[in-house]
Amino acid sequence: MSQPKILSSPSINKKLLDKKCELSSRFTFFENKLKQLTDAERGKLSGIARLSLDQLSTGIQNNSVTPLEVLHAFQSKVIEIQKNSGNSGICEFISEAEDEARQLTENPRSDDKKSPLYGIPVSVKELLSIRGYDCTIGLIKLIGQPKSEDCVVIRVLRKAGAVPFVLTATSQLALTTNGFNPIFGNMHNPVSEKHEPGGSSTGEGLLICQGGSPVGIGTDLLGSIRIPSAFCGICGFKPTATRISTIGVVDLDPRNVLPPFRVAVGPMGKRVVDLVRVMQVLFESSMFDMDPIVPPIPFKSDVYEAKDRKSLVIGYYDTIDDPSIAQTVPSVRRAVARAVEIVKNAGHHVIPFSPPRPLDALQLILRAVNPDGGQTALRLLSNEPLSDQTQAMRSAVTVPDGLRGLLDGMVRNHVGAPAAWAKMMQKLNRPRDLLEVMHQLRVYQREFLQSMEQTGHIDVLICPVWAYPAYEKNTPSFYSNPPMIYTGLYNALDFPAGSVPLGQVTREDVEQSKELAKEHGKAKDRYHEHLLTMQSESFGLPLAVQVVGKPYQDEMVLRLMHEIQIGSELNKR
Template sequence: MTANTWQELVADKRRRQQAAIPPEWMLQSPPDQSVLDVRGIPEQSGILSQQELEITNTTDVDVLLHKLATAQWSSVEVTTAFYKRAIIAHQLVNCLTEIFVERALRRARELDEHLQKTGKVVGPLHGLPISLKDQICNKGLEATMGYATWIGKYSKEDAVIVQVLYAAGAVPFVMTNVPQTLLWSETYNLVYGRTLNPANRTLGAGGSSGGEGALVAMRGSPIGIGSDIGGSVRYPSTFNGLYGLRPSASRVPYSGCVNSTEGQDSAPSVLGPISGSISGVKAFMKAVIAQQPWLLDPLCIRKKWDEEAYALSEHGGGKQLCFGIIWDDGMVVPHPPILRALRVTKAALEAAGHTVIDWHPLKHKELFDVLADIWMSAALEDINTVLAETGEPRLTSMALENNAAVETGVPYSEGISAYQLWQLHKKRIALREEYLAAWRASANTTGTGRPVDAIIGPVAPYAAPPHGKATIAAYTMAWNTLNYPCCAFPVTTVDPVQDVVQPRDTFLGDHDKQNYAIYNPETFRNAPVGLQLAAQTLEDEAVIAMTEIVDQCLRDYKAAHGIV
């Protein structure tokens, strides 16, 4: 089709997307808008067989990989099951962009044949379907990144991460929705529309990897790959009750992906996994690193998986850890469900013999501001250059039509000089040095003889908010500025009985007052609630191990106290 306008491009793309869906996977009676929690509908649809339900309800990725490696389940069976569930999810929460069923099933058949003939798996992710955010290029497919302008621009090569996945034996099988430009904490664009939260469709799924978050929450994918420059893996993970890792920069290969502000590499975006299990996070990272991605991506760090670091050799072997905990960042006080999650996590860790101390959020506002200023140093020109090709409008809000939104996104400036950018780099270095010194000095208060092993805090000051109400806060961005790896993990869900509004007379500022005003426990009903754990640069293995410990402590504590 020859298209002259962005509207024609969108119409054509939507027709092609719909045509890619097998008719037999379509819901016969989709629920109306009054049905908010749609997570149970795949079970009721009649589209999935009992075996397919068993496969897709297996959230522990290690179990899936074992069954695939031992041929208890074939890759064709597993890929078909997740594909069906992904298509059902898409009809309910609008999470997919590229759908390429035959390509994925052809790959799955090749893997099954290899295992049958040789008795060996192709790699550590053998046969496992993996979903990809719509910026990760697959040869012959479109990666629009939410731009109507990029429809029809087919990728000439696979991104390095896709090459790595193939080498590890995985089956890339869908691409997922993002906000226009990626620079938002909700997911909406003019091409595919808005992605909804499966637990409550009046709420956002997070951004910018919101399609991944919603898909994995619907159990339509065992592992999804998102990206994170300021929280875009952790927001969707937390808002959907999942695990998600923001690795250290350049630990996972990024080469070959499209991006906003491409060429800006002083505050880089990173790729990271989103999964329904912490085992999925670990399996992804081990498998990717095992393929030596630095041989394909010149910016990727040459660092093998460190089993000693995973064993927490520098953290007392994981015994009697000391965690710092952030109750608020000095700018915005979290809503009651987030504060309850912090209290429960602290109690769970202390019950298991670990120590938890309060952590002062040192200059988190400055950490937020310097990162935002670096992003925006030329972002407006970058985005307008893309949009100028078709006249596609630049979105200025994620709000629903006729629905007032709070300030969202990062304000765009007209750009700054190279010299001014250098001053921001200098400021960021100074902040990093100061934070490292404070972390090191914490050895005086932990009681272990070591500095705090990790810091636990909110991902956002709210659970998944209503559409158009998601603000970007420093809770995630501070760690990006410092380049600290972080792992999001689920804790609970919003409970209107426990999480009542707490009267307040004073506020930390306008953003705090604004955040307080949007909270109503009924509005947020069913919304998942999670936190994040951060450690120092390149401690990715230790972050995964400590998140496993926190996760197990929470499971044990909740079981002992009858907490859901």
């Protein structure tokens, strides 16, 4: 792996050193505390950490395990992962978790007041503010600025008896899909050290995949829950953004993202039912009281349990068929085909679907999340260690507007059309330009919904999460960034969307990519020739599909995700 570019500053270096010393001290404290356990106690905790969320909840309800034992089980598992690989994805332990779990153990609530998350340790992405803890987003300059209060989501979880027990790391700036983090350590894919884990909810993907947390909370602006979930082989769900409060969720600059774009908060876990348990707790009256802006829509159990409609109309696509968009590789197309087969066998009606005007949508996405032309990112990255991705981002921002068209032309000729983004990332200088992008996003949302209706009254979509499985470290940003449209599209539309695992890359997938690379080479399509050649080391990596619904139909998306996961497991037997 190439060394990060260091923009050194004495104060930056001291901040980093002090933080690392603090983290080491806290880690040692928890490690020493758990060393005091007997062998019998350790054996019991090891067994507890292997239980599913529902099994843990049942155990707490029937008093076969206590919230304190469950907390110690997962603290021990985190320490084990970190000591063995240094790749746990954590920032730091939350010290208050011990007292919270002890209180729940010694003064349990009556059974009718116990939520599905009562006594359950929950890992939390660093972007969700917790009183007394930093939110650095991988920036050393933000060390030593602890938050003064909990965000609404944390308050709701604690009220329900959940125990936030560890903060997890993000990719730098929470804007990249690699594992670079100069504060908490660089992260790699848990399946393959050669590959990236996805981002920006990177730490959540790593920790949950390795059994270090029963369930976690991430955030998603362009795919930050779904991408690491897909790369690490777990489940992740981005709700309709307005259904969960974002008060206290850290944003780089909330003025720098145009509506209807907004950060969405959502769950990550090994099973879809784990995500459902979190949503059942969050879609609850206490959140609506704490943030009256959130529509007071409780969890719709009848929709999730298919009591209202047994059969759905499901649209699907296995690639976005446009020469200026990164095309999917064979393994991804096979995963979509498998998901379609599962839902068809379950009695649903399936029909092909094509997203309208995808290149126009990509341009709107890039302008909506980058209206200042990247100046906020440039300011935040000053005097920071940089990865190849953030260095490329920094370089792109500094290109003069008059040269962006010329740069795009050179990129098209030497790399390929999907990588030509410079013009689309140009700063919006006039107020009317900002208003026009906002207007066009609303127009596109209506057009997309109309297209779903006209194609065949589609309820839900099945499609790729990303153009390919987890990519190798040091992959140039020309190839690691363009697939963002597969997830970012549904942030632009504010559609609920989730990622559900569906097997692994096979040797046949790799061989097909190799043969297709030759065909694209003969056709002078350098971009996809290289993208397909990248798949040579992808054998065994997790595959996933994306399930997407209309706004506020979150429960329908979760229902279909659950059906796909169950169907996939039945097919293995």
